[in-house]
Amino acid sequence: xxxxxxxKDLGEHGLxxxxxxxxxxxxxxDDGAVLATAPGQSLVVTTDVLVDHVHxxxxxTTAFDVGWRAAAANLSDLxxxxxxxxxxxxxxxxxxxxxxxxxEDLYRGMDACLSLYQTPxxxxxxxxxxxxxxxxxxxxQVVPGRVIRRSNAQPGDAxxxxxxxxxxxxxxxxxxxxxxxxxxxxxERERLIEAHQRPKPRLDVLQWLEQIPSxxxxxxMDSSDGLADAIAQICHCSGVGxxxxxxxxKIFPALNKLVxxxxxxxxxxxxxxxxxxxxxxxxxIASALVQDWGRDTAIIGTVTSNSKIxxxxxxxxxxxxxxxxxxxxxxx
Amino acid sequence: xxxxxxxKDLGEHGLxxxxxxxxxxxxxxDDGAVLATAPGQSLVVTTDVLVDHVHxxxxxTTAFDVGWRAAAANLSDLxxxxxxxxxxxxxxxxxxxxxxxxxEDLYRGMDACLSLYQTPxxxxxxxxxxxxxxxxxxxxQVVPGRVIRRSNAQPGDAxxxxxxxxxxxxxxxxxxxxxxxxxxxxxERERLIEAHQRPKPRLDVLQWLEQIPSxxxxxxMDSSDGLADAIAQICHCSGVGxxxxxxxxKIFPALNKLVxxxxxxxxxxxxxxxxxxxxxxxxxIASALVQDWGRDTAIIGTVTSNSKIxxxxxxxxxxxxxxxxxxxxxxx
Numbered sequence: 103x104x105x106x107x108x109x110k111d112l113g114e115h116g117l118x119x120x121x122x123x124x125x126x127x128x129x130x131x132d133d134g135a136v137l138a139t140a141p142g143q144s145l146v147v148t149t150d151v152l153v154d155h156v157h158x159x160x161x162x163t164t165a166f167d168v169g170w171r172a173a174a175a176n177l178s179d180l181x182x183x184x185x186x187x188x189x190x191x192x193x194x195x196x197x198x199x200x201x202x203x204x205x206e207d208l209y210r211g212m213d214a215c216l217s218l219y220q221t222p223x224x225x226x227x228x229x230x231x232x233x234x235x236x237x238x239x240x241x242x243q244v245v246p247g248r249v250i251r252r253s254n255a256q257p258g259d260a261x262x263x264x265x266x267x268x269x270x271x272x273x274x275x276x277x278x279x280x281x282x283x284x285x286x287x288x289x290e291r292e293r294l295i296e297a298h299q300r301p302k303p304r305l306d307v308l309q310w311l312e313q314i315p316s317x318x319x320x321x322x323m324d325s326s327d328g329l330a331d332a333i334a335q336i337c338h339c340s341g342v343g344x345x346x347x348x349x350x351x352k353i354f355p356a357l358n359k360l361v362x363x364x365x366x367x368x369x370x371x372x373x374x375x376x377x378x379x380x381x382x383x384x385x386x387i388a389s390a391l392v393q394d395w396g397r398d399t400a401i402i403g404t405v406t407s408n409s410k411i412x413x414x415x416x417x418x419x420x421x422x423x424x425x426x427x428x429x430x431x432x433x434x
Numbered sequence: 435x436x437x438x439x440x441x442k443d444l445g446e447h448g449l450x451x452x453x454x455x456x457x458x459x460x461x462x463x464d465d466g467a468v469l470a471t472a473p474g475q476s477l478v479v480t481t482d483v484l485v486d487h488v489h490x491x492x493x494x495t496t497a498f499d500v501g502w503r504a505a506a507a508n509l510s511d512l513x514x515x516x517x518x519x520x521x522x523x524x525x526x527x528x529x530x531x532x533x534x535x536x537x538e539d540l541y542r543g544m545d546a547c548l549s550l551y552q553t554p555x556x557x558x559x560x561x562x563x564x565x566x567x568x569x570x571x572x573x574x575q576v577v578p579g580r581v582i583r584r585s586n587a588q589p590g591d592a593x594x595x596x597x598x599x600x601x602x603x604x605x606x607x608x609x610x611x612x613x614x615x616x617x618x619x620x621x622e623r624e625r626l627i628e629a630h631q632r633p634k635p636r637l638d639v640l641q642w643l644e645q646i647p648s649x650x651x652x653x654x655m656d657s658s659d660g661l662a663d664a665i666a667q668i669c670h671c672s673g674v675g676x677x678x679x680x681x682x683x684k685i686f687p688a689l690n691k692l693v694x695x696x697x698x699x700x701x702x703x704x705x706x707x708x709x710x711x712x713x714x715x716x717x718x719i720a721s722a723l724v725q726d727w728g729r730d731t732a733i734i735g736t737v738t739s740n741s742k743i744x745x746x747x748x749x750x751x752x753x754x755x756x757x758x759x760x761x762x763x764x765x766x
């Protein structure tokens with residue numbers, strides 16, 4: 103151990119790797135930890151820290167929206183594990199100079215999102231600090247055999263997404279450059295901005311997944327860090343590859359009005375914060391999901407037995423994993 | 435709502451009162467929240483935020499000790515609810531300039547304390563911030579009828595403490611003024627400093643409490659904010675009073691060598707961070723606990739039907755609740 107090494111020298115991933123040695127190996131690696139509690143029930147726990155000027159800023163985000171998105175991100179981590187939420191706790195550090203109305207709006211935003219899923223705020227802590235920091239822990243329940251894991255993907259599985267990607271990134275662009283929106287109609291503008299400000303975790307899809315026979319392990323995670331990241335993480339954890347069909351990756355039409363196709367496609371793959379589920383399922387089950395659930399649910403490719411991730415399009419074939427790593431985000 | 439009101443104008447308790455309106459009324463008010471999960475099992479969740487320069491400082495606390503105490507405080511909140519721990523999550527915000535060795539020592543300290551209770555760190559989040567902030571959420575399990583609540587105290591109950599108080603405050607004094615320790619032998623010094631740096635949550639007592647007939651509701655909480663605070667909180671939540679016998683409040687002898695009796699007695703009542711349990715139980719059960727468990731377990735008084743909290747001593751009678759409120763601590 104080098105005593106003078108700083109966190110910024112090591113980077114986030116390096117530090118995480120060191121700290122994960124303090125965690126049981128069987129509980130880390132997914133969006134949440136799974137703990138056996140009563141027979142037939144597992145507890146899923148996930149935690150997130152949001153810091154002012156890192157994760158949010160008054161320029162693009164109201165306190166209400168910060169609260170909504172913080173709640174949504176945590177519920178999405180539960181959805182990513184197949185768990186229905188029981189509640190969240192909120193640990194809030196803030197300077198005394200923050201307006202009380204800001205804090206109340208933050209809670210109103212969390213509450214508005216949580217109410218859609220009948221999820222209570224069950225506890226919290228409040229503390230003085232120089233910087234606003236919001237630590238949320240969400241916990242939920244799942245039948246042990248129904249846990250969705252990144253490591254469950256099998257060669258031959260179809261890769262399904264529960265909705266369109268890139269909209270949240272498009273909404274952010276509109277907020278940063280409102281003039282851009284003049285080429286869109288009001289419905290399109292609202293859809294993009296809502297995708298960014300009021301994302302909805304896909305807990306609704308879990309009810310459909312319940313009917314899958316229990317001997318079939320469901321693989322997947324959410325796309326909060328981007329669709330490309332989700333595919334790469336699943337492949338990495340399952341020791342498989344993926345072949346994605348570019349033609350199946352539908353770009354939301356308003357994005358094509360806003361920017362060039364290549365940019366829109368980049369947002370779709372790397373924009374992040376769409377909070378959809380990316381699932382790997384046997385083809386017949388994936389097809390049934392797309393047929394029953396409809397809307398923008400889509401099969402976008404296939405899990406392969408080699409470790410490559412390729413996008414096969416009408417024009418070219420790209421390796422996704424190398425792109426993803428190059429665009430990865432580190433906090434330090 | 436006054437839009438210009440700041441958090442520091444309202445104070446911690448005022449803000450908490452506003453934010454508790456967002457929580458279900460039946461889950462707030464104890465050290466942790468209790469949620470029904472499977473039949474015969476309840477989940478208890480508790481959360482704490484520690485901020486550099488507010489809760490700890492490099493002057494008196496190593497990273498290892500910060501970690502130990504953070505873990506101990508959260509496990510003590512579970513013990514205060516009667517729950518055995520399942521795991522904790524850690525949300526860590528920190529500047530890139532922090533030494534990696536500091537972070538590793540923090541985790542070593544948490545792990546050392548948690549290992550005593552076979553409790554894993556099951557998840558976390560890592561984020562850049564200007565200030566070190568550690569948000570811990572602990573969760574545990576309890577049989578619904580065995581939940582310890584502040585609101586369960588009945589007039590006539592005996593008030594029991596599971597150990598001596600004031601030692602942690604004495605240990606802090608020794609760390610701040612090492613010269614003071616010259617009047618103590620090394621065993622006394624170590625005992626005080628260990629009480630401050632390595633407190634042990636009283637999860638061990640829960641196994642004794644299991645045998646109490648299930649129709650008897652157990653009242654209590656931990657004494658992390660001081661013995662006086664615990665008594666006042668229990669009385670407030672149960673709508674009762676308490677008569678404490680000063681002669682039953684044993685001052686650890688080394689404290690009497692260190693400072694005058696009145697100061698030692700103040701530490702005992704208000705020092706805080708002793709992490710013992712303060713329980714209200716029918717007299718026969720309280721007596722059995724003291725007899726079986728021994729060591730420094732003691733009955734210190736009786737729950738009364740009026741709302742006064744008095745300390746009756748050989749010399750005088752003091753009203754504890756007013757003292758406590760005057761010495762209450764607010765973060766803002």
